[in-house]
Amino acid sequence: MEIILLIAVGMFASICGAVAGLGGGFIIVPILAFTYIVPVSDISGTSMAVLFVSAISSTLAYAVQKKVDYRSGLAFAVAMIPGSILGAWTTGIVENNVFFVSLGIFLVLMSISINFKPTRSRGGFLKPNVSRSLLDASGMRHEYSFNMTFAVSVAFFVGFLSSLFGIGGGSVMVPTMILFLAFPPHIATATSMFSILLSSFVGTISHAALGHVMWDKFIWLALGALAGGQIGARIASKIPAKTVVRVLSVCLLLAAVRLMFKG
Structure with a gap:
């Protein structure tokens, strides 16, 4: 029964993560937290490893659809990598209650922000200096x-949060790309998953080196994630971006409330 549950969780998280480019960790982390009594570092590390597998699957599907902005995604990933390493190290020294409450507040903010419309009038540090x-x-x-300097700065912060919480940087990167960088929603989700693929590899290696990955749980979660990534990318191409964002906003909010009560 546990194996079936883990496969189902991995698949569902990967589908949701691929649809909106969020990664799926916002589903995996709360479920692992409520199911197993383990250190938060193990929860983050395991989620990060599953995220890497999910990102491989969904990025391949998005590549076929030709919706990945590789140049931008690579630049974002390079900025995320140092943050990912720092986040993996920080996880081991964060107390459980601080971890859960902080993640809950973070998810509430993201559930609200993704409902705003893209910024049309941009100046100052948001003034575009790159065109695609x-x-x-x-x-x-x-x-x-969009403004590449601003995007890269945010990406470093995203890499840190991604590795610290094990939730995937898309929960910050996608809203930023849509709201402040004027990316079309579907290009934002596809490019986000490509960036997550590169940065989560480094985050996974860092967590594994620190002994933060529960490999017995990872195997089954990863099997579900492989299938879910393909399914999610295909669903995303058929669903209006606005509908997807609203549904995932509710999911983020529910996960946040549960985590804060646990904290």
């Missing part, structure tokens, strides 16, 4: 401009 033009597999061209 992307033609996807359906023949639709996506054109957008």
Whole structure:
């Protein structure tokens, strides 16, 4: 029964994570926290390892759809990597109640922010200095401009939070890309998963080196995540971005409330 549950959790988390580019850790972390009495570092490390597998699967599917902005995603990932290493180290010294309450507050903020419309008037540190033009597999061209300096700065912070909480940096990166960088929603989710793929690899290695991964749980969660990543990427291409964001906003809020009560 435990194996079936872990596979189902991995698949569901990966589907949700791929649909909105959030990674799926916001589902895995609360479930592991309520199911097992283990150090928070083990929860974060295991979730990060599953996130890496999920990111591989969903990124491959998005690559076929030609919705990944590889140049931007690579730049974001390079900035995330140092943050990922720092986050893995910090997890081991954070107390359980502080961890759960902090993550809960963070998820509440994200559940609210992703419902706002993209910023249209941008100046100062948001003034665009990079332009992109992307033609996807359906023949639709996506054109957008953004401030790379601001994006890279946020990416470092995202890498830290991703590795610290094991939830995947997409919960910060996707809202930022849509709200402040003017990325089209579907390009934002696909590019976010590509960035997470690169940064979560480093985060997983860091957690594994520190002994934070529960490998017996990871195996079954990863099996579900492999299938879920493919399914989620395909669902994302058929569902309006607005609907996806609203549903996941509710999921983030519910997970946040449960975590704060546990903390």
